[in-house]
Amino acid sequence: MSTDFIPQVQNRQQDAEFKTAMHGKDVTNKTGFLSAISKNVDAQQVAVSEYFKHWDNKDTKHETEQDKQTRLAEYATLTKHYYNLVTDFYEYGWGTSFHFSRFYKGEPFKASIARHEQYLAYQGGIKKGMKVLDVGCGVGGPAQQIARFTEAHITGLNNNDYQVERATEYAKKAGLSDYLNFVKGDFMQMDFPNETFDAVYAIEATVHAPKLEGVYGEIYRVLKPGGTFAVYEWVMTDKYDETIPLHREISYGIEIGDGIPKMYKVDVARDALKTVGFEILHEEDLAAKGDEVPWYYPLSGEWKYCRSVGDLVTIFRTSWLGRQVTMKSIGLLESLKLAPPGSQKVTVALEDAAVNLVLGAKMELFTPMMLFVAKKPL
Known part of the structure; x- marks a missing residue:
């Protein structure tokens, strides 16, 4: 790791103003999918631009050491805009706890x-x-x-x-x-x-x-x-x-x-x-316990592990099929100008992450x- 890290300067007033501009004054009157497509168009474009500038027109073969160092240096802005863009999608698919977990056979998702x-x-x-x-x-x-x-x-x-x-x-x-x-x-x-x-x-x-x-x-x-x-x-x-x-x-x-x-x-x-x-x-990789039900099953959409109607809804949203439905729906709404520009780009990035998380796990x-x-x- 680089040893010359310098924390980013925070501008809290600017951050608060951007939050209001992007999400509105009352940020809890909408949730999930509806909230994801209701963001301010101009603010959404700024967030998309500021986030994806770190990866647009790059890949593993063409990223430079400077690209890597820039991402590290701008960690706070990168993370801030990421969650401005994806929080509603996370809540829609996962609820209010944005993390994975181990599963016991027969155990409901929640x-x-x-x-x-x-x-x-x-x-x-x-x-x-x-x-x-x-x-x-x-x-x-x-x-x-x-x-x-x-x-x-x-x-x-x-x-x-x-x-x-x-x-x-x-x-x-x-x-x-x-x-x-x-x-x-x-x-x-x-x-x-x-x-x-x-x-x-x-x-x-x-x-x-x-x-x-x-x-x-x-x-x-x-x-x-x-x-x-x-x-x-x-x-x-x-x-x-x-x-x-x-x-x-x-x-x-x-x-x-x-x-x-x-x-x-x-x-x-x-x-x-x-x-x-x-x-x-203590240290322990809980993903390497040999569980019969893998931690990534919600992303892979293995329906046999669902144990309730709630599980079916959650696993559909997080599965490959559900993610495809979400991507296509967001793309259609964006083309009809019913969702802000860049919304589908965000869902594509989330899909790419899901695919690589499962592959990395397997x-x-x-x-x-x-x-x-x-x-x-x-």
Whole structure:
């Protein structure tokens, strides 16, 4: 990894104004598909342009070292615009918890998602009354589940104003405002004082960092001595070899469709934790447990694993067939000027990511659930 990383300067007023321009003043009056096609045309074009400039007219054979460094340098803007573009599609297909999970045979989709979140809370030692930080909290689905499970007080950190506002409103509707608080901020340069939190967790979020030592170092700083950091990390496995063209194409496809400046191997994450001072208590790739029901089955559309009507709806939306229906529908609406320009381009990128996530999983090159539990020494 590059060692000359410099955090981006934040302009919070500008970000807030852009959120209002793109999504409107009331960001929770619409959800899912309807919200995805209701964005302001001009703002949508800006977001599409700013995001895809990092990949347009490039591929694994023609990307330069400068292309890679630019993505790393502009990590905050890249991630911010990614979630301005895809949050509604995520909610439409996945609900309010934007992550994968293990599945037990006969287990409903939502139960698996909840168990995955509860397991992380258990591994991280999160207990009643603790002050906890959720790094990269999305729209707050995991924070809600963990707050109910533990009765801890959770602060969600997110650099996307749209998601922060939605998370806050969802917590209010769930009756959890006394336990949950969501704030705008960059996880590479947090505003919290040293030793603020009893525990910290992150679910598939720190992959957006340009330098893992940067985000892990900030987590270490704001964590109290003796506190625990538990994370589900997206990484390429030890079987990944960037010099093999197919391997790099899979990694590149994941990066494009998931707003990631650079995918790293598992040893990079492990070494980064140690470098900033953490003591690793436990590590385990939960995707390599030999489960009868694979974690990627919602993307592959293996209907035999569905256990409820709700599962059927969710798996249809996330499956190859459902994604094709969504892409074609969005394309038609865009051609009729009923959806803002660039909407179909976003769905194509999401489709490319899904294909590469499944391929990477089947080749055992990628995992979205490399569990690390680390402690800040006393």
